[in-house]
Amino acid sequence: MNSKEIVQEIMQKNEVDSVFFVGCGASKADLYPAKYFLDQNAKKIRVSHYTANEFNKSTPLSVNEHAIVITASLGGATPETVTANSVAKEKGAHVISLTRTVDSALTKEADYVIYHRFGENYAAKLEKTGYALELAVEILQQTEGYNHYEKMIDGFSKIYNLSQQSAESARLEAKKFAQAYKDDSVIYVMSSGATHEVAYSTSICLMMEMQWIHSGTFHSGEFFHGPFEITDKDVPFVLLMNDGKTREIDARALTFLERFDAKTAVVDALDYGLSSVIDAEVIDYFNPMIITAVFRVYAEELAIAREHPLTKRRYMWKLSY
Amino acid sequence: MNSKEIVQEIMQKNEVDSVFFVGCGASKADLYPAKYFLDQNAKKIRVSHYTANEFNKSTPLSVNEHAIVITASLGGATPETVTANSVAKEKGAHVISLTRTVDSALTKEADYVIYHRFGENYAAKLEKTGYALELAVEILQQTEGYNHYEKMIDGFSKIYNLSQQSAESARLEAKKFAQAYKDDSVIYVMSSGATHEVAYSTSICLMMEMQWIHSGTFHSGEFFHGPFEITDKDVPFVLLMNDGKTREIDARALTFLERFDAKTAVVDALDYGLSSVIDAEVIDYFNPMIITAVFRVYAEELAIAREHPLTKRRYMWKLSY
Structure with missing residues (x-):
């Protein structure tokens, strides 16, 4: 069914x-x-x-x-x-x-x-x-x-191909990211809207679990209500930018990070042409998919640069807890 | 009104x-x-x-x-x-x-x-x-x-006094915490149930905003699904323990942290007698209040030990963004 x-x-x-x-x-x-x-x-x-x-x-x-x-x-x-x-x-x-x-x-x-x-x-x-x-x-x-049921169905018919192509096209940028971030001891990840918990899983799974890198995560709208005080030259951030209603929230965080020379990697759904295949009325909900696909390539390259495979664990699957 | x-x-x-x-x-x-x-x-x-x-x-x-x-x-x-x-x-x-x-x-x-x-x-x-x-x-x-309306009303009549007394009694433990954690570069904070976002605000406000200490936060039930791979001897954690339905979740995380000699500070609602004044049917909802009161004293002592006042900011209230 x-x-x-x-x-x-x-x-x-x-x-x-x-x-x-x-x-x-x-x-x-x-x-x-x-x-x-x-x-x-x-x-x-x-x-x-x-x-x-x-x-x-x-x-x-x-x-x-x-x-x-x-x-x-x-x-x-x-x-x-x-x-x-x-x-x-x-x-x-x-x-x-x-x-x-x-x-x-x-x-x-x-x-x-x-x-x-x-x-x-x-x-x-x-x-x-x-x-x-x-x-x-x-x-x-x-x-x-x-009201936008047909637009969502149409989106589902297109998002997988676009995401696959986007991931495949991201290898070079991902290698640059990996070289820049491979020696960092802490990396923050933020996003907004439907992509909020892509930032969360990027932080707790890709960084902490799969790379043993210290990490924190928060909504990019919350950045200005606490976390931004940690911003300093070279403090590492990953910003997952949405194309849709919450883009302004992400963009405001980016402006601040750039102003204070924080080390910032941006994965932006706009760069991968999300709006060229998804209707503007429903675009918000497809951001998490394309960004997840692209950032997976970033994680793969980080793992290679750090010689720490994404599958490496010390506790998970190895002992009972 | x-x-x-x-x-x-x-x-x-x-x-x-x-x-x-x-x-x-x-x-x-x-x-x-x-x-x-x-x-x-x-x-x-x-x-x-x-x-x-x-x-x-x-x-x-x-x-x-x-x-x-x-x-x-x-x-x-x-x-x-x-x-x-x-x-x-x-x-x-x-x-x-x-x-x-x-x-x-x-x-x-x-x-x-x-x-x-x-x-x-x-x-x-x-x-x-x-x-x-x-x-x-x-x-x-x-x-x-x-069903438990009267028990909640009764709880509201008691929680403020108990929380004030608990905070006042926590000074010595707070000083010990401050001495132990004052030189740490990253501190994780976790909790569960109604206290989940006390852990969040402790991480993003008390640690990142008010102390410029790197920090991450997650639900203590999520600890085992990613973050726990960061656990190692002396990696610093703060666990805000609930007395109520989600206590087992917090306790499981504590057992793991202790097993691997992580540096762990626990603020436990049970230690402050929450169950002596709040009915068991509604106790979950009062944990955040008593824990917030007690951890405020911990934060004050951390600020003193680090000579970094809780009011110190570099961006907030100082520039427009």
């Missing part, structure tokens, strides 16, 4: 009040654009977004038969997220799970499973985000209706 | 669908416990939480006459938050603003203003958080009803 049919079937059973997005780490962050889309466009549907263990230990009262719980786990074995499916089912919620791993633990109690790819190419890594966003669009369209 | 009367008056005018919490930096973070309370307990009311500039540039469609927008700014002059009041009013929403500054810009377009104190003592610094939480409780009680 595709996302449209899944939502149709759920709607035949129950009226839907609430949508919960639940995951851990990068899989949590990958659900954020869908959450952001509903926050922006829904007038009745409730939306929230949890790290799985908090959802499990402190389950909201509204997890019931009028709720859709959308969970994600790349390998499908993340214990907290698997438990979230059980918690949600026990409360009577409708559970849709996203994973790449057929018959993984996550699929056992899910009412519906959507399989995505991941390793095949840069575009495949975006399917988790894209399929969650598709579900959000379907839920809105089939409950309250959504 | 008190929070009960304010909500009553709004409810007489319009049915309320959505509640928006809007602020910047620490004032944004101070609204989080109220947002968390409604996420946990509401079944119909929609809840969201924005940094003000994102609310302004990318205003959700549900900001209308069925929305209550609650804004906060300590000095009442934060430009983005003042603009948020105008944006909300233009869309027909009901605006309640929290500030300590009589007749400040924030008060001009607000429908209702709740003044809080701040500088008088440690308890006064909690009023912004507490009054926002009171508003959330009133909104829930007067729309859907709330």
Whole structure:
């Protein structure tokens, strides 16, 4: 079943009040654009977004038969997220799970499973985000209706190819970034809008987990309300710039960083032609996908320059905790 | 008018669908416990939480006459938050603003203003958080009803005194913390539940803004999904431990930090007797207040040990940006 049919079937059973997005780490962050889309466009549907263990230990009262719980786990074995499916089912919620791993633990109690790819190419890594966003669009369209539904569907038909091409074209810039940042001991990452948690996963996963580089992350609108006092010549920042309603927020942060000679790397959706294929009314929601694809190349080159493979771990997968 | 009367008056005018919490930096973070309370307990009311500039540039469609927008700014002059009041009013929403500054810009377009104190003592610094939480409780009680309303009211009558006493009793531990952490170049801060954004404001405001110390922050449940790979002997962490449903999540992170000899400072609500005055059914929501009060003393001592006053800035209030 595709996302449209899944939502149709759920709607035949129950009226839907609430949508919960639940995951851990990068899989949590990958659900954020869908959450952001509903926050922006829904007038009745409730939306929230949890790290799985908090959802499990402190389950909201509204997890019931009028709720859709959308969970994600790349390998499908993340214990907290698997438990979230059980918690949600026990409360009577409708559970849709996203994973790449057929018959993984996550699929056992899910009412519906959507399989995505991941390793095949840069575009495949975006399917988790894209399929969650598709579900959000379907839920809105089939409950309250959504004025730009066709524009989103058209966007989905184009974003993967554009993102793949963008990633492939970013290698040279990525190598420059890697040479410039390979010896830094701390790197900050910021963004805004639907891309807010791409900055988050870039910081906690690509930097801290996969490179053991100290890192912090915040919304680029929050930069001026605390973090900017850390700005100094050569303090390293990565700014993920959106093309859309929140671009001005990112641009203001960039102006400040440049004014004080902070070391700044910018990955800008505008540079990769997002607006040439995505309608302006819905462009905000596609920024996270193209920026994720491009920054993956930056991370690969950083790993090469630092001789620290992205797969290297000291704790994860190696011991129980 | 008190929070009960304010909500009553709004409810007489319009049915309320959505509640928006809007602020910047620490004032944004101070609204989080109220947002968390409604996420946990509401079944119909929609809840969201924005940094003000994102609310302004990318205003959700549900900001209308069925929305209550609650804004906060300590000095009442934060430009983005003042603009948020105008944006909300233009869309027909009901605006309640929290500030300590009589007749400040924030008060001009607000429908209702709740003044809080701040500088008088440690308890006064909690009023912004507490009054926002009171508003959330009133909104829930007067729309859907709330089973533990009286327990929350009872909690509000006790939390300020307990927090003041706790802060006053924390001086010795705070001095030890300051001596141990004063030379660190990076300090991570984490927590969970209603205290999640106390960790956030501790990181971006107390550490980055007020001490120019590098810092990162994340939910303690997310620690195991990326950030924990940075753990090593002597890497500095601050863990703000909750007494309530998410305590197990914090405790799991602590166990890991101790296992690998990370440098760990713990501020634990349990140590300050939160459960002796607050009912177990509502204790989660009062953790942020007692922990904020105690950590303020830690920050004061860190500032003394580092000879870097909490009021020292290089950009904020000094230039336009």
